[in-house]
Amino acid sequence: MTISVSQYMLFSLHKILEVLxxxxxxxxxxxxxxxxxxxxxxxxxxxxxxxxxxxxxxxxLGELVKDPQKPTVCFYGHVDVQPAKKExxxxxxxxxxxxxxxNLYGRGATDxxxxxxxxxxxxxxxxxxxxxxxxxxxxxxxxxxxGLEKLLQEEKQCFFSDVDYIVIxxxxxxxxxxxxxxxGSRGNACFFVEVECGSKDLHSGTFGGIIHEPLMDLIxxxxxxxxxxxxxxxxGIYDSVASLTEEERKLYESIEFNLEEHxxxxxxxxxxxxxxxxxxxxxxxxxxxxxxxxxxxxxxxxIKTVIPAKVIGKFSIRQVPNMDLSVVVEHLESVFSxxxxxxxxxxxxxxxxxxxxxxxxxxxxxxxxxxxxxxFREEPDFxxxxxxxxxxxxxxxxxxxxxxxxxxxxxxxxxxSQNEKISRHNYIEGAKMFAAFFLxxxxxxxxxxxxxxMETNN
Amino acid sequence: MTISVSQYMLFSLHKILEVLxxxxxxxxxxxxxxxxxxxxxxxxxxxxxxxxxxxxxxxxLGELVKDPQKPTVCFYGHVDVQPAKKExxxxxxxxxxxxxxxNLYGRGATDxxxxxxxxxxxxxxxxxxxxxxxxxxxxxxxxxxxGLEKLLQEEKQCFFSDVDYIVIxxxxxxxxxxxxxxxGSRGNACFFVEVECGSKDLHSGTFGGIIHEPLMDLIxxxxxxxxxxxxxxxxGIYDSVASLTEEERKLYESIEFNLEEHxxxxxxxxxxxxxxxxxxxxxxxxxxxxxxxxxxxxxxxxIKTVIPAKVIGKFSIRQVPNMDLSVVVEHLESVFSxxxxxxxxxxxxxxxxxxxxxxxxxxxxxxxxxxxxxxFREEPDFxxxxxxxxxxxxxxxxxxxxxxxxxxxxxxxxxxSQNEKISRHNYIEGAKMFAAFFLxxxxxxxxxxxxxxMETNN
Numbered sequence: 069m070t071i072s073v074s075q076y077m078l079f080s081l082h083k084i085l086e087v088l089x090x091x092x093x094x095x096x097x098x099x100x101x102x103x104x105x106x107x108x109x110x111x112x113x114x115x116x117x118x119x120x121x122x123x124x125x126x127x128x129l130g131e132l133v134k135d136p137q138k139p140t141v142c143f144y145g146h147v148d149v150q151p152a153k154k155e156x157x158x159x160x161x162x163x164x165x166x167x168x169x170x171n172l173y174g175r176g177a178t179d180x181x182x183x184x185x186x187x188x189x190x191x192x193x194x195x196x197x198x199x200x201x202x203x204x205x206x207x208x209x210x211x212x213x214x215g216l217e218k219l220l221q222e223e224k225q226c227f228f229s230d231v232d233y234i235v236i237x238x239x240x241x242x243x244x245x246x247x248x249x250x251x252g253s254r255g256n257a258c259f260f261v262e263v264e265c266g267s268k269d270l271h272s273g274t275f276g277g278i279i280h281e282p283l284m285d286l287i288x289x290x291x292x293x294x295x296x297x298x299x300x301x302x303x304g305i306y307d308s309v310a311s312l313t314e315e316e317r318k319l320y321e322s323i324e325f326n327l328e329e330h331x332x333x334x335x336x337x338x339x340x341x342x343x344x345x346x347x348x349x350x351x352x353x354x355x356x357x358x359x360x361x362x363x364x365x366x367x368x369x370x371i372k373t374v375i376p377a378k379v380i381g382k383f384s385i386r387q388v389p390n391m392d393l394s395v396v397v398e399h400l401e402s403v404f405s406x407x408x409x410x411x412x413x414x415x416x417x418x419x420x421x422x423x424x425x426x427x428x429x430x431x432x433x434x435x436x437x438x439x440x441x442x443x444f445r446e447e448p449d450f451x452x453x454x455x456x457x458x459x460x461x462x463x464x465x466x467x468x469x470x471x472x473x474x475x476x477x478x479x480x481x482x483x484x485s486q487n488e489k490i491s492r493h494n495y496i497e498g499a500k501m502f503a504a505f506f507l508x509x510x511x512x513x514x515x516x517x518x519x520x521x522m523e524t525n526n
Numbered sequence: 527m528t529i530s531v532s533q534y535m536l537f538s539l540h541k542i543l544e545v546l547x548x549x550x551x552x553x554x555x556x557x558x559x560x561x562x563x564x565x566x567x568x569x570x571x572x573x574x575x576x577x578x579x580x581x582x583x584x585x586x587l588g589e590l591v592k593d594p595q596k597p598t599v600c601f602y603g604h605v606d607v608q609p610a611k612k613e614x615x616x617x618x619x620x621x622x623x624x625x626x627x628x629n630l631y632g633r634g635a636t637d638x639x640x641x642x643x644x645x646x647x648x649x650x651x652x653x654x655x656x657x658x659x660x661x662x663x664x665x666x667x668x669x670x671x672x673g674l675e676k677l678l679q680e681e682k683q684c685f686f687s688d689v690d691y692i693v694i695x696x697x698x699x700x701x702x703x704x705x706x707x708x709x710g711s712r713g714n715a716c717f718f719v720e721v722e723c724g725s726k727d728l729h730s731g732t733f734g735g736i737i738h739e740p741l742m743d744l745i746x747x748x749x750x751x752x753x754x755x756x757x758x759x760x761x762g763i764y765d766s767v768a769s770l771t772e773e774e775r776k777l778y779e780s781i782e783f784n785l786e787e788h789x790x791x792x793x794x795x796x797x798x799x800x801x802x803x804x805x806x807x808x809x810x811x812x813x814x815x816x817x818x819x820x821x822x823x824x825x826x827x828x829i830k831t832v833i834p835a836k837v838i839g840k841f842s843i844r845q846v847p848n849m850d851l852s853v854v855v856e857h858l859e860s861v862f863s864x865x866x867x868x869x870x871x872x873x874x875x876x877x878x879x880x881x882x883x884x885x886x887x888x889x890x891x892x893x894x895x896x897x898x899x900x901x902f903r904e905e906p907d908f909x910x911x912x913x914x915x916x917x918x919x920x921x922x923x924x925x926x927x928x929x930x931x932x933x934x935x936x937x938x939x940x941x942x943s944q945n946e947k948i949s950r951h952n953y954i955e956g957a958k959m960f961a962a963f964f965l966x967x968x969x970x971x972x973x974x975x976x977x978x979x980m981e982t983n984n
Contacts, residue, residue, distance in 0.1 A: 271913065272714075273913025276814040277756060277814025283818075287749045290745045290749075291749035298736070334728055335723070335724025336733075350736050360824040363826065367820060371842075372818055373714065386730065409754065454734065
């Protein structure tokens with residue numbers, strides 16, 4: 069059975085309404101009332117650069133319970149997936165959930181339909197919800213959450229006005245067995261470096277040896293960015309990166325991370341660093357610079373003796389908090405000026421996604437840690453993501469509220485890959501953990517509220 | 527009127543036969559006999575790598591006169607052209623010869639139909655040819671003279687066995703007005719530098735900062751090739767390049783070359799060198815290295831945060847005589863080894879076209895210089911070509927005989943471009959010059975022969 073995004077949304081909606089119908093008839097009218105879900109579909113359609121409107125699947129905003137005494141937790145999930153075909157190498161129909169040896173296989177099983185269903189299950193377990201619950205389900209995450217930011221902005225003072233905490237469960241544990249809490253992700257700043265000598269490509273027989281080739285200028289610029297040990301060579305780039313605290317270092321020591329497995333996943337022979345801690349620090353905590361390619365130069369198989377007239381080098385810096393990126397342009401301009409080249413240099417930053425970093429001592433993290441200990445019976449790893457997680461950053465920036473990424477999928481779930489799965493164990497225990505988390509955050513919030521009231525009364 | 531390559535070949539053939547018919551009836555039977563042209567069509571069809579045969583237009587081999595007392599001059603020309611359409615910006619139908627203000631416009635007017643017809647005209651002027659004449663006309667030059675080399679090899683001991691001199695008129699003067707003799711061309715060695723970390727591209731979020739990126743290794747390798755002044759940085763690369771002689775330097779001083787015009791043609795703001803002599807020396811006399819591009823990296827518009835797993839850098843060296851290119855691989859391997867990279871490096875040279883250099887004191891050049899002085903009333907420029915001229919090198923290598931490139935087209939003829947032309951003046955005077963050249967080479971050859979006989983007799 070193949071389900072489209074909109075069908076799945078209707079299905080999710082149906083599940084939510086089921087929660088209401090399942091309420092025992094004998095439950096008090098007031099309880100029934102506060103549990104009534106208000107669900108709205110928001111049709112978002114961002115405008116393309118040419119002015120055209122793009123019709124997108126709607127975003128579902130919903131709420132369950134509205135009690136001023138309770139904290140309001142907002143859950144974010146998405147129900148769209150990456151394309152998948154049986155021919156890609158799937159052992160089962162990617163769009164039919166199939167259980168094999170305790171694993172639930174299917175596109176979206178872990179990214180992100182499984183976790184979305186798990187929180188619906190968690191909500192179902194309560195006769196009376198301990199928190200006010202709001203949720204956002206979108207259908208464009210895999211395409212960059214088109215239109216979502218605008219919607220969040222518009223609803224900030226309305227639907228989201230009373231939200232206290234934001235929970236995203238759209239990531240994975242770092243290990244196959246040990247639960248994790250994600251508290252940060254690197255940002256990403258993409259740079260285009262354009263060098264141009266004129267409007268037309270030249271013949272290397274007729275001009276080779278007498279002109280300043282733009283591609284040579286560009287290669288020198290790109291080569292000045294990183295040394296062979298992986299250290300970024302842009303002066304000042306590390307100045308604003310916070311130093312590692314002892315508390316932070318300790319977090320890294322206890323993390324369960326299979327270095328050999330990660331190396332095998334990459335297919336490379338050797339990493340730049342030898343220990344688990346160094347690898348994780350350089351993946352999460354320190355900036356990294358990657359060079360992606362060159363536009364405008366000869367890129368096809370075979371030979372073409374061309375001197376390209378305009379080339380655009382593309383690199384990106386995975387940025388960490390506090391970084392000052394103005395030094396990048398300064399550096400490139402300085403290296404270029406030393407070359408005495410008559411060519412035209414243009415540096416631009418077409419994308420700058422900021423990093424996201426949460427406070428691990430925030431009530432959200434305390435509640436989640438307790439919930440994990442209760443259900444999984446062990447301490448979670450406190451992890452970050454080397455990739456950019458735009459949604460976490462987007463919610464944090466717009467709502468100005470605490471955000472947690474609370475994964476229930478394991479490292480080997482294979483999101484976006486063939487045979488994506490979530491284990492039955494993670495799915496069921498994950499739903500329980502969400503329920504435990506609701507209880508913990510309501511307790512902590514009440515405690516904070518009382519403390520704050522006491523302070524006010526003093 | 528549009529003429530196909532084969533139609534043109536038949537037309538050329540017809541013209542040759544006309545020469546014979548035009549012979550005055552009263553001419554002695556013996557003269558008539560030696561002037562009989564033997565013309566053969568050689569069907570060449572090189573095999574493609576997949577074993578398939580490629581049918582090509584035939585090559586015409588012909589001869590006029592066979593007198594053991596006379597030197598045998600072999601003329602090479604081609605009648606195929608680059609594609610052209612009126613919509614490309616032609617003022618006239620590119621396949622109809624049109625005269626405007628003393629210029630003959632048409633595709634192939636200068637490259638190479640005009641010069642081919644001019645030598646037919648030159649041959650026509652003689653009642654009794656002063657030389658034995660052989661000719662080669664092919665129809666695949668613009669596609670890289672497919673099949674020609676094999677044919678030359680096969681006919682080396684047959685058709686070409688008695689050839690003394692080879693004349694190619696498939697180049698241009700360096701100036702619009704001053705005649706030139708071409709005595710050399712740079713070769714071209716293309717290099718592929720492949721760096722590979724594994725079989726799959728990686729995500730810069732998940733692996734950026736912890737791996738030795740193949741593209742960074744490659745960029746460092748490419749950046750080590752040339753400094754910002756254009757000087758090749760490969761140790762030893764200049765060691766085998768012959769030093770400039772005083773005699774050679776003098777040739778450069780008298781050359782008519784419009785530096786500003788060449789700069790305007792390139793569209794660049796500034797050359798690496800400031801004087802005519804330096805520019806020409808670096809275009810013809812010294813090797814040049816150009817970087818063409820990278821295969822396997824991201825080359826499209828927009829952003830892709832990929833770490834490419836396998837990248838192939840492509841550069842070429844326009845080589846000059848005597849160069850030892852083994853230093854290129856040594857240098858790259860040495861730079862790479864200093865990076866301590868676990869990646870795999872592979873350097874290959876998929877193309878190595880040798881340079882061609884003639885002796886300007888060879889009888890061919892002496893005869894051509896005299897003929898030019900007689901017809902155009904000035905000394906020719908002695909020039910080289912920065913690009914590779916595979917045909918000159920091919921004839922020189924296979925025949926082991928002197929080769930001259932004797933252009934009659936001017937610098938502004940615009941070969942391969944819109945509105946290609948040859949001036950009526952150059953066409954007519956060029957034909958005369960070819961005729962004068964036949965006389966001069968026959969005189970010089972007789973003189974050499976006599977001197978050599980005298981030496982033998984002494």
